[in-house]
Amino acid sequence: MPSIDLIANVVIAGLLTGLVYGLMALGLSVIFGVVRVVNFAHGEMMTIAMYCAVVLFGAFKLDPFLAVLPVAAVFFGFGYAMQAGLINPFITRPEHSQFMLLVAVAIIMVNVLLMIFGPSALNVQVDYQLESYEFGPILFDKARVLAAGMALATSAGLFAFFKYTNTGKAIRACADNNLGAKVVGLNVKHLYALTFGLGSACVAVAGCMMILLVDVVPTLGPGYTLLAFVIVIIGGLGSMPGALFGGILIGVSEAMAGLFFAPSAKSMFGFALLILVLLFRPQGLLGRKP
Amino acid sequence: MSERHGFTRRQFNAALAASGTLAALSPFGIARAQATKLKVGVLLPRSGFQGFIGQSCQKGADLAPGVIKDLLGVDIELMNADTETNVDTARTRAERLIQEGAHVLVGPFDSGAASAIAQVAEQRGVPFVINIAAAPPITEQGYKFVFRNFPTAPDLVRNGLSLMGDLFRATNTAPRTAVFMHVNDTFGQAMFKGISATLPNLTNLPFKVVETISYDPAAKDLTVEVSKAKATNADFLMLVCRLNDSIILRREMIKQRWNPMGIISPGSPGMYEEQFAKVLGKHADYCISNAPWFNPKMNLTKVVDAAFRKQNPKEQFVFHGTNVAYTFESILIAADAFKRARTTDPKTLADAIRQTNITDRVGLGGPIKFNAKGQVEGNLSACAQNLNGRPTVVLPLSAAEAKPVFPMPSYKA
Numbered sequence: 001m002p003s004i005d006l007i008a009n010v011v012i013a014g015l016l017t018g019l020v021y022g023l024m025a026l027g028l029s030v031i032f033g034v035v036r037v038v039n040f041a042h043g044e045m046m047t048i049a050m051y052c053a054v055v056l057f058g059a060f061k062l063d064p065f066l067a068v069l070p071v072a073a074v075f076f077g078f079g080y081a082m083q084a085g086l087i088n089p090f091i092t093r094p095e096h097s098q099f100m101l102l103v104a105v106a107i108i109m110v111n112v113l114l115m116i117f118g119p120s121a122l123n124v125q126v127d128y129q130l131e132s133y134e135f136g137p138i139l140f141d142k143a144r145v146l147a148a149g150m151a152l153a154t155s156a157g158l159f160a161f162f163k164y165t166n167t168g169k170a171i172r173a174c175a176d177n178n179l180g181a182k183v184v185g186l187n188v189k190h191l192y193a194l195t196f197g198l199g200s201a202c203v204a205v206a207g208c209m210m211i212l213l214v215d216v217v218p219t220l221g222p223g224y225t226l227l228a229f230v231i232v233i234i235g236g237l238g239s240m241p242g243a244l245f246g247g248i249l250i251g252v253s254e255a256m257a258g259l260f261f262a263p264s265a266k267s268m269f270g271f272a273l274l275i276l277v278l279l280f281r282p283q284g285l286l287g288r289k290p
Numbered sequence: 291m292s293e294r295h296g297f298t299r300r301q302f303n304a305a306l307a308a309s310g311t312l313a314a315l316s317p318f319g320i321a322r323a324q325a326t327k328l329k330v331g332v333l334l335p336r337s338g339f340q341g342f343i344g345q346s347c348q349k350g351a352d353l354a355p356g357v358i359k360d361l362l363g364v365d366i367e368l369m370n371a372d373t374e375t376n377v378d379t380a381r382t383r384a385e386r387l388i389q390e391g392a393h394v395l396v397g398p399f400d401s402g403a404a405s406a407i408a409q410v411a412e413q414r415g416v417p418f419v420i421n422i423a424a425a426p427p428i429t430e431q432g433y434k435f436v437f438r439n440f441p442t443a444p445d446l447v448r449n450g451l452s453l454m455g456d457l458f459r460a461t462n463t464a465p466r467t468a469v470f471m472h473v474n475d476t477f478g479q480a481m482f483k484g485i486s487a488t489l490p491n492l493t494n495l496p497f498k499v500v501e502t503i504s505y506d507p508a509a510k511d512l513t514v515e516v517s518k519a520k521a522t523n524a525d526f527l528m529l530v531c532r533l534n535d536s537i538i539l540r541r542e543m544i545k546q547r548w549n550p551m552g553i554i555s556p557g558s559p560g561m562y563e564e565q566f567a568k569v570l571g572k573h574a575d576y577c578i579s580n581a582p583w584f585n586p587k588m589n590l591t592k593v594v595d596a597a598f599r600k601q602n603p604k605e606q607f608v609f610h611g612t613n614v615a616y617t618f619e620s621i622l623i624a625a626d627a628f629k630r631a632r633t634t635d636p637k638t639l640a641d642a643i644r645q646t647n648i649t650d651r652v653g654l655g656g657p658i659k660f661n662a663k664g665q666v667e668g669n670l671s672a673c674a675q676n677l678n679g680r681p682t683v684v685l686p687l688s689a690a691e692a693k694p695v696f697p698m699p700s701y702k703a
Binding site: 002003005006009010013014017114118119120121123125129130131132134139141213214215217219255258259262263264266 | 336337338339341342345374474503504505506510511512513514515517518521534537538541544545546547569573
């Protein structure tokens with residue numbers, strides 16, 4: 001039986017990683033919750049954000065925490081343009097058309113990254129990356145703590161935006177009743193594009209944080225797209241708190257599975273959890289029944 | 291009568307008959323006897339998580355045609371293929387290289403990929419010379435076209451553990467416990483089996499393995515694995531790794547402030563690679579790899595080193611030595627056989643490879659001679675410790691460039 005200290009250390013590491021996972025999945029959940037389009041290029045967009053952080057660090061020694069602002073701003077614009085120019089015409093088309101469109105976008109992104117950066121792993125090397133906070137026998141990985149803090153702050157900002165601003169309320173109105181929103185004169189397509197922009201900005205923040213924890217290669221995207229799906233399905237597709245909760249659940253369950261079973265079987269437990277949720281609560285743990 | 295130019299009817303008929311004969315005989319390889327160039331299909335993981343090592347091996351392949359032309363007078367044409375660190379891709383790339391006319395296949399720095407390519411080579415009857423892959427079954431299948439100039443996992447383990455004993459004696463240390471961490475791919479499993487079978491019989495080694503932890507070589511996070519290993523309070527970490535995972539693991543050890551007496555690989559890549567030193571800086575120092583190595587005293591090593599520096603002026607041979615040595619030698623073996631066989635006929639070429647006896651070589655060990663299974667015996671390892679940012683041979687004493695440092699200084703020191 002592992003010691004309490006070991007269990008505590010592993011749970012904390014899982015929790016912190018889970019928060020960053022949650023932030024990544026939050027973008028996917030926000031976009032689906034409003035636009036009702038599943039972004040199959042989600043992981044690939046995060047990979048691009050990771051490369052942006054690497055480039056900014058390489059060129060200007062810009063810490064990934066500071067890189068969050070320019071990268072998120074660029075991604076907001078990119079997301080807005082992508083929704084307005086590419087996805088909006090597909091909103092009323094069958095789901096398989098949307099699926100094919102976004103899978104194609106994802107493949108193009110991976111190949112463009114391969115052409116620009118090659119297949120080798122890249123990373124940033126900041127001073128605090130190898131440091132940790134020590135509280136008795138418990139260690140908190142500094143980069144993870146900062147990344148988790150950023151995830152919480154971004155999520156809080158997003159929740160506040162949707163709850164307290166007029167634009168946020170308008171977006172929620174679109175999500176709740178698309179026809180009603182049109183009737184009262186809301187510019188639904190503009191709001192959809194804003195939402196996609198916000199979701200993309202979330203992914204950008206997650207990417208800038210993730211580069212502190214993981215080296216980036218162009219083929220990283222599909223794995224994270226899948227992970228984001230698992231998280232939002234467990235938490236509830238379209239539910240923002242569900243995405244964060246799902247991320248934490250996956251992070252902690254993988255860590256515990258690695259500790260109590262075989263470390264190489266970690267991801268198996270995430271998928272087992274997914275199957276259980278699909279069987280017994282298909283709308284997700286915090287999702288609403290359709 | 292005017293002078294006639296071009297083909298006469300008789301010349302045309304003779305040419306037609308000759309080309310017909312040539313076409314009829316070519317399936318039997320008779321027409322190929324006149325080949326002047328050897329087409330070598332080089333299969334390496336130049337992308338994916340083994341990409342850095344694959345690219346390092348590729349440097350050995352790239353310098354081979356020039357060096358071999360000077361050495362043997364043989365013309366080599368390389369046909370490069372990227373296995374993408376994927377067994378299925380390795381298989382399909384091997385098929386394609388054969389279709390495109392490769393006379394010999396070499397590569398692929400991975401036991402899983404080597405097993406897949408070996409099946410293709412055997413089915414298609416094309417010689418395959420393995421540069422780096424240690425899983426024993428590859429040369430235990432009775433294949434006629436598969437050859438390996440690299441130690442098997444049990445040989446690696448035997449050499450690696452023997453050097454471990456030498457290290458403890460040389461530093462007057464006697465660690466009592468070790469935690470064994472290994473990748474769970476084909477190579478890692480073969481090494482695990484080799485260590486499990488060999489270690490209990492070695493009474494001269496002072497330590498016991500208190501826990502074994504396997505992990506995915508493509509893992510992006512090894513927090514849990516390192517936490518578990520640290521919790522064992524083992525004296526040192528015995529590690530069978532690849533490159534990327536070894537970097538992640540070392541970083542995680544520093545984050546978790548785990549200071550064992552040392553990190554010793556009994557025969558795996560990773561910690562002696564350039565990328566390991568580049569990414570980790572001073573934290574790469576003192577890690578030990580008991581791995582197959584190059585022999586700096588051989589004439590051919592000096593020639594290859596010079597060619598390497600010419601092609602890669604910004605890089606140091608020592609970081610690529612093992613990858614370059616064994617990849618170069620695999621092409622050298624094929625070229626040497628081609629020179630003796632004077633044909634690209636696969637069966638004759640395979641028979642010639644079987645008769646190989648190369649004494650001036652780059653790798654550390656005896657001459658390159660294949661046994662009945664197609665395996666070279668007598669390849670040796672060296673104990674290479676990272677010191678001042680580069681792998682440095684510390685054992686065997688006959689080849690040592692510096693004294694070993696064990697236990698390693700802690701991070702805080």
